[in-house]
Amino acid sequence: MEELNYKEYLNKYGMKSTKQRNLLLNILKNIKIPHTAEQIYLKARKSDALVNLSTVYRILEKFTEKKITLRTSFMDEKCVYSLFPTTHQHQLICLRCKKVILIGGCPLKEFEKTVEKQTDFSIVNHRLELYGYCRDCQKIIAAN
Amino acid sequence: MEELNYKEYLNKYGMKSTKQRNLLLNILKNIKIPHTAEQIYLKARKSDALVNLSTVYRILEKFTEKKITLRTSFMDEKCVYSLFPTTHQHQLICLRCKKVILIGGCPLKEFEKTVEKQTDFSIVNHRLELYGYCRDCQKIIAAN
DNA sequence: TTGCAAATGCAAATTATTTGCAATAATATA
């Protein structure tokens, strides 16, 4: 964790720079996979700055509203948050260890056009996730 | 609502035929879009047979386990249930009126193979939903 | 520096879903 001040950045979004928000931005910058509000809260506790869990929820809500973060929810599980991706991408999720791999490249452009013609819908976005087993988990499963 | 007895069908799955289960099967058969447990419960109450909400949850849980129903959860919202589709299909959802259109034909087979090669994952399924505006809602939005 | 709106902490509320347990109902079989 280096930089702990995102004042300009936050002000640009009309948000005050608080130690809690700076801290969360820093945490979000350093995580490689999406985290739940509670996971982020637990990381925050480890730092010297204290944050309350409701504050974490409130901050993530505001960040999501401003598209600073992306809020995702898998099948049944809790919502997870990550910095909003700069490019359009999709996720490949391991059903056993929950590892997430981001995949660039979207296979849906043509399909969307076809569907638009067939249905008269105007499609504005989509959600695509692939589920499977990562190499490690494939081995573990095979060994049982 | 015609037939109210699915005894053979339920027994085949190792489940007893109860008036609650028969009723739910009938409701599920007649709905055109996925419903929440509570929506199904409310429809059930309208019939003469009484059902408890926890029972509805328990029945839907068991149905889902047996793949009689499909349990889906959109972004933040509650889980919804529908009869398990006989063919692989995806949903096109209107962001304004929440209408759901089912679309047959999956554009992902080739893409999955490519991703498997790139990532060493073994892909077992995927989730694809398209979001947009239905024709009616497009008009309404344009008129504002 | 001060004033005020925005942000926070804390506890309590909400909401969807699940669970324990005693009562009831469905099936198998005597």
Added chain:
DNA sequence: TATATTATTGCAAATAATTTGCATTTGCAA
């Protein structure tokens, strides 16, 4: 058909994630 054996149900209470009310604190613009 009567009975025994389980599975299923109803009801109330528990859980778990998220949200909210309110008093206090903080950031920042004037």
